[in-house]
Amino acid sequence: MRDDEVHVDAPSQIETAWSDAIYAHFRRVGIRQVGYVPDAGHSRLIKLCKEDPNIADVVLTTEEEGVGLVAGAALGSQRAALLMQSSGVGNCINMFSLLRNCGFGCVVLVTMRGEFGEFNQWQVPMGSITEEVLRLSGFLTYRVEHAGDVDEVVGAGCDMAFDGNLQVAILLSQRLIGRKQWVR
C-alpha cells in the first residue's frame, strides 16, 4: 500500500447497536472466552469484550487457533465465541474437524468482505465461498442483512450452539456492517 492510500471506515456508517446486541447475548449465555483476529466491523464488539472482566479476550495470530481455544474452553466447562472476517474462515477448515468430531458447541461471528460493493477484488474469492465452506465444515449458517435482525438471529444461534453442542456461524453481511471505504 502506498503511504497516501489508507483504508478507513467512515464512523457514521458503523452502526453500534448491533454490536451491543451481540454482546448482550454473550452476557446472557455466559460466554467467558472470545478469540478473534480483528476486523473493523468487529471493533466495537472486541472493545466491549476486552472491557468485560468476565470475558478473556484472546487475540489470535490466525483464526484456526480460535478453534482450539473453543475446544479447550469447553473442556473446562466454559463457553467461547469466535470473531473473524470472512477471509479467516478459510484458515480454519481442517481445524473445524475438532468441533465436529467431538461436538463442541461454538458460535462464530463472521463479518463479510468480498461482496456488496467490495472495493478490493482480492477479498472476493474467499468472501464468495465463505458460507458454503462453513456448511461443508458442519456449521449451521445464518446470514444477517439488516441491523434490526441481529438480536434475534444471534440469540437463536447462541441457544442452538450451546443447548445442542452445535457449530453455528452467523454471517454479518457487508451491507450491514457498512462498505469499507477507499480513501486516497
Next chain:
Amino acid sequence: MLERREFVKQLLIDRGDLLVVSGLGSATYDVAAAGDHPLNFYLWGAMGGTAMIGLGLALARPDRRVAVLTGDGDMLMGIGSLATIGVKQPKNLSVIVLDNAHYGETGMQASATQSGIDLVATALACRFRQARVVSRIDEAPAVRALLHSGNGPILISAHISADDTPRVLPLREGHAIKQRFIAALDVGGRDPAITA
C-alpha cells in the same frame, strides 16, 4: 537423548489432578502408554491446535494445572500459538514438545527443528516464563515438578530419540473422549461463573 515412553511415563507419575492434552500421533500414544486417564484429552487430528486447546483449558480452569504434550511437527504447525499464549501469560500452562526432529507418522521426514529451528528460543521470544531443552532422563523429576507447580507459561523441548515405538491406541471417538474428560473434571462442580 531421551527414550520417549520412559520420559512421558515419568512426567505423568502420581499426576494428581493434572489435566493433559496430547497432540496427534506419537504424543497421544505416549500419553496412553503412561496409563489411560479420564483427564487425558487425546487428539487424533486437528494438527497444529494442541497448544491452543491447552490455552483455552488453562484460561477456563485457572485452579488446575494443564500440560500439553505434543510433537515437534504439531508445535511447528501451530507456532503462532506460542505468541498467543505469550500474550495471555497463563501461569498454569506447560507445553512439552517431544522433539525427535522428524515427522514420525509419515515416514520420518526431517522437521524444521532438525535444521536448528529453535522452539525454546521462540518460546522465550514469545514471553514464556521458562523454556529449556531437556535431554537426560534424570531431569524428568524436575520437569514433572514444573508441570505441577512451575510459573507458566512453560515450554520444554524434550530431545527424544527418533527410534520407533509400538503404537498404544487409546479412545478415538471424539465425543467419548470429550464427555469423559468433562465428567471427570466437573466432579468438583461446573464453573460457577456460568449463570445462563
